[in-house]
Amino acid sequence: MLSSSSRAFISVAPNSLSKTLISSNFVAKPRNLSSFSRQFFHLITLKCNSNRNHNHRKMASSVSTRASAQQLKNPDELIDSVETFIFDCDGVIWKGDSLIDGVPETLDMLRSKGKRLVFVTNNSTKSRKQYGKKFESLGLSVNEEEIFASSFAAAAYLKSIDFPKEKKVYVIGEDGILKELELAGYQHIGGPEDGDKKIELKPGFLMEHDESVGAVVVGFDRYFNYYKVQYGTLCIRENPGCLFIATNRDAVTHLTDAQEWAGGGSMVSALVGSTQQEPLVVGKPSTFMMDYVAKEFGISKSQICMVGDRLDTDILFGQNGGCKTLLVLSGVTNMEMLQSPNNSIQPDFYTSKISDFLSLKAATV
Numbered sequence: 001m002l003s004s005s006s007r008a009f010i011s012v013a014p015n016s017l018s019k020t021l022i023s024s025n026f027v028a029k030p031r032n033l034s035s036f037s038r039q040f041f042h043l044i045t046l047k048c049n050s051n052r053n054h055n056h057r058k059m060a061s062s063v064s065t066r067a068s069a070q071q072l073k074n075p076d077e078l079i080d081s082v083e084t085f086i087f088d089c090d091g092v093i094w095k096g097d098s099l100i101d102g103v104p105e106t107l108d109m110l111r112s113k114g115k116r117l118v119f120v121t122n123n124s125t126k127s128r129k130q131y132g133k134k135f136e137s138l139g140l141s142v143n144e145e146e147i148f149a150s151s152f153a154a155a156a157y158l159k160s161i162d163f164p165k166e167k168k169v170y171v172i173g174e175d176g177i178l179k180e181l182e183l184a185g186y187q188h189i190g191g192p193e194d195g196d197k198k199i200e201l202k203p204g205f206l207m208e209h210d211e212s213v214g215a216v217v218v219g220f221d222r223y224f225n226y227y228k229v230q231y232g233t234l235c236i237r238e239n240p241g242c243l244f245i246a247t248n249r250d251a252v253t254h255l256t257d258a259q260e261w262a263g264g265g266s267m268v269s270a271l272v273g274s275t276q277q278e279p280l281v282v283g284k285p286s287t288f289m290m291d292y293v294a295k296e297f298g299i300s301k302s303q304i305c306m307v308g309d310r311l312d313t314d315i316l317f318g319q320n321g322g323c324k325t326l327l328v329l330s331g332v333t334n335m336e337m338l339q340s341p342n343n344s345i346q347p348d349f350y351t352s353k354i355s356d357f358l359s360l361k362a363a364t365v
């Protein structure tokens, strides 16, 4: 049985293609597709990934098919078994604007062993360039090309489906998304400047919206308001074929290291509520960024270890990509959550923080 949102996507697809894709369970990528069909294939694949995540969460109380995570005891064995480490940022490298202990030395050690390091974040408030500056301000030397943020993923996704340049993107989110859309050559409206807008209601008032908006991108937004919800809702519901793209659905984020703050998932859920549609998620755990990284650097996914602090984004992202996975307890997940009978997402290994790579090494010498 298809969800109402799946039906909404299928209604924009050519009938024969939709039947093929649905009956083949979306496993194989059809060849020789027209640009429109390719776009639909991408939609349905990402949709499928985001549904899988949703189902995964729903099934979290059912029997786990994976062995329980093992505590990391011999980091060298893990380090030697892969050529690339993908690090999540918030909760692994930093918390808010505070660097987590031992990170610079750990990254230096991995680089000295010839490991490729890639940094992936679901936080869309900054562009790759802006994240480059954040790494620098924390004393970490990381190239822009090694950083993959969900703001970049939103623009890269639109490029991958040949999203028409004459269409506009309505943004509910911050500067990072706007910057990445500009770099990709897309016109955008909305963003922080709609943060001050209020709706003056009077009888018969009808809010106008731009009919050339072909995609609504929703990410973490500290300037979120009712105007934006209504504007995005009108575009998705009334502009034929308008895409609903979420950079991420994280429940919480670290605006500061002192507490957990409502994350990008809260803004996305407002639009899910009003449109009754599920978004295409381009951030973790969707495989879009993983596929992009693997292709960009020509890496085999079995040669990657994904390191993250969140089970339903980072660890699932690694597992969806067929990578090794390491959970660190320096962010939003604690031992109780990992071992809870309600959690079915088990990484290969867990440890308290990434600098355990150094201290455990010292202990085993």
Ligand SMILES: O=C(O)COP(=O)(O)O
Binding pocket: 088, 089, 090, 091, 120, 121, 122, 123, 220, 248, 250, 252, 253, 254, 263, 264
């Ligand atoms: O801040 C967020 O929402 C998530 O950020 P992360 O992917 O770097 O953990």
